[in-house]
Amino acid sequence: MNRNKRRQEDNSFTDYNNNNIKKPRQNKITLSDRITNLEDLSNELFYEIFEYLIDHHAFQAFYDLNYRFQKLVLNSNSTIKINISSISKSQFHHYLTDRIKPCTSRIELFRLSNPCIDPCSLLLPIMKNLTQLTTLILNNIEADFIEPIVNQLSSLPVLSSLTIVSIDNIITKNNLYSKLFQLPKLKYCQIYIELLDIPKKFSIATNEFSTIEWLVINHRISIDKLLILLTYVPQLRRLSIDDLVQSEFDQLSKTSTNLNYLTNVSLKFSFHFNVPFHQFEILVENYFHQVQVLNIRTQSVSLDLDTGKYLNANRWEQLISTSMLNLRIFNFQQSYRLFRSNEERQAFDYFINKFNSKFWIEHQWFFDFHYHETKRSTTAVFYSRNPYRKKDYVLYDELTDNIYLTCYDINEDPIHHICLHTTNIIKQCYDKFPNATELTFCEDFEVPRVDSIVVDLNRFLPLKQLTKLSIKCHRFTFEQLIELLQFTPNIHTLELDSIVLFRTxxxxxxxxxxxxxxxxxxxxxxxxxxxxxxxxxxxxxxxxxxxxxxxxxxxxxxxxxxxxxxxxxxxxxxxxxxxxxxxxxxxxxxxxxxxxxxxxxxxxxxxxxxxxxxxxxxxx
Known part of the structure; x- marks a missing residue:
């Protein structure tokens, strides 16, 4: 109180007793008077600071300072996001004992991506106390741990998002999907488990259905098994399959299940077990009536000279006109390798020219093609000209005229990952990728002097914005890497083919x-x-x-x-x-x-x- 009184007196410019104007007292202000101690900040401000930090970083920085900060960390009512990836063994045990276990009921997100940590020993003892856990991400875990954890997921009352990515092959033959489909609140499910199969006894759903709205399957699955899985998810809105293979049965049965909410589909077909077009047609006719966005990517060793398979424009037109009347965005890419003869190249040109008909023009769906030659092979790529909202973009030698149409301005699209095959393309794409955060120099990228392309690269994409850099080409020297990195201070992930010194x-x-x-x-x-x-x-x-x-x-x-x-x-x-x-x-x-x-x-x-x-x- 005395200190506040002195401040009031010092700030008074009028002496009311003497009725005279009084000059302010000239106090000497020292550096220490201007500095506020960290501990003088309010608890509310510290909680705001914690929200900007990874939880275990905030814990390491503040928990052991004093008793007040321990209470701040432990007694907050806010939810917690746990991310256990790059953390040392000693720090992990401290974090587990003094942060995770005392605050289990406040954990909203739990992410584990360290293969050296046993997820069962970590999660199972606290599973029943994770009453606010909505998101569980298990990345790079051993497949043997998956089933014991899946068996206990029903004890998580509000779990709505689940991601499981295994680091090795699974051995169990039990149907994990049937257990996942029983989770009552699950909306998002992403699965990548090598060799995960669906038992033959797993039949079409009749009276038990899942609440999943977004399903991502990144491991191999046959189209007949997918047809069965989809009968369990009538609320599905988005579907993504990364490795779809053909059915061992040539004839597939149609189902009566309707996916009335499914609007966005992304499919990649296996290179070695490509899905025949007639099997794909059954999938579309069964489930894709409401689809508005379709992304298709398929690869083949050779081109079918008679039918063209997925390059048959007339067959696509028939399928879309009868079974996908709501389709707005058609993003298609087909690649072929190892041309055997000039006849095959002529057939390729014949089929792709059919995509210039009135049907494709009216829908504003335009396509282009590219021949990419390497020392080992030749690849022909036929692809949608407008990238829509692709996150990854591959650039080869030259852009075809009008590849970017005004109605599909690439500046409006959040393309995050750019793959470069040559320097020739850089000057043609100035200011085209303002949202890019990842850059890859591909295997066949010819490396010029870095200082000669840095200026162009910075106009091509904002170098300061990059967070991941991948250099797959073989002649990018370490000195050139250092020259480039002086302009990319925010990169946190670096992938190199090798460290090239060239006798330096x-x-x-x-x-x-x-x-x-x-x-x-x-x-x-x-x-x-x-x-x-x-x-x-x-x-x-x-x-x-x-x-x-x-x-x-x-x-x-x-x-x-x-x-x-x-x-x-x-x-x-x-x-x-x-x-x-x-x-x-x-x-x-x-x-x-x-x-x-x-x-x-x-x-x-x-x-x-x-x-x-x-x-x-x-x-x-």
Missing amino acids: DPILIQNHELTQWVSKINHITNVTIMKEITVEKIQLLTVAFPRIEHLTINLFKEDLRPIVKYLFSKLNNNTRYLSLLHISKQRHDWMILLKSIIKSKKLPRNYVFKVINRTLYIWW
Whole structure:
């Protein structure tokens, strides 16, 4: 109170007792008077700060400061989003004990993507207390854990979104879909489980139906099994199938189930087991009457010279005119490889010219084609000219005239991922991809001097906006990568075919001022190197990207010892954030060798080792 009184007196410019004007007192203001302590901020403001942070980052930053922050973290009424991906083993146990378990009833979203964590041991003991959990995402988990978890999902009363992605093949023959379809609140379901099959005894639904409105199946499924599954989801609005294969039965039976709400469908047909067009017609005639958006992508080794299969414009016109009267957007792509003769190319030209009839023009559906030649093969691609709302876009050599029509301005479409095959296309697409966040340089991309294309690239897409960069071409040097990364400070995921030095001394690159600058400004936490790597290149990598949390590499056996010694050393400040290492294509004896290396070098032993699909996972 006295302090407030003094402030009032100091701010008074009038002396009412003497009725004279009084000059303000000249107080000396120190730097400490201007600084507000962090703890002076209100609880409400801290809760707003927490909302902008990943939950375990906020927990690590504030929980152990003092008693007040512990109470702030634990006693809030707001819901929690748990994301367990790049977190160290010691931090995880602290987070589990002092955050997840005490606040289980407040968890709204739970995401697990670390294959070294047993999801059953983590989730099953707390499952009944997850009363507010609406979204469960299990990514990169072992298939053996899936069924025990699915069996307990019915104890989650408000679960509305479920994603399950396995890292290996499933063995069980039980029908997991029948259990998922029984969840009473489920609206979104995404499944990717290799070798997951549907038992033959699984029959068409009669009186039990699912509430699912959005179904995504990314593993292989035959069209006859899909026809059965769809009878269980009468409320379905969106359907996406990533690997649809032909039925083993040539004749498919029609069903009486109507999908009156299904408006958006995306299908990719398997390359080796392409669905015959007559089987696809049955799927359309059964379920696609209300579809407004259809995305089709199919690949074939060769072209059927007689029917054209999916390049038969007349057959498409008949199918759309009779069974898809509500179709507004038709996004189609068909690719063929290995042309055997000039006759096949002439047949290809003949079939695609049929897509210029009055029917296609009236619907404003326009198409183009491209021949893409590599050293190994030739590919012909026939595709919808307007990209609509595609998230991925592949650019080859040159754009055909009028490829972007005014009515389908690409600037209005949220295309996020761009794949570049050549530099020729860049200048033709200035300002066409303002929403892109991912950039891929494809295998056949010819690398020019980076400084010669950076200006064009920045007009092609906003480099500062990129969050993921993938370089699959083989001659993109590490120096060129550093030159590019100085303009892309927000990238967090980096994928490289290899680290190319071209006889340049890696020490010189490490000490270069540009490398030092990129090391300070970049936020790269997730790195994948596809080809074998040496300890010298690992050292260069960690110097340039000292915030790596998750590293995936491939190496030769003789390089295992020096790389492990370097990465696991406590004295190595450049790997202080690294907590998850994947070594791909490893041999069976590598785990034994790795354990002996750690023991002999007296390195920290608090590690979890797992071998899944010939990949060695190490978490610490």
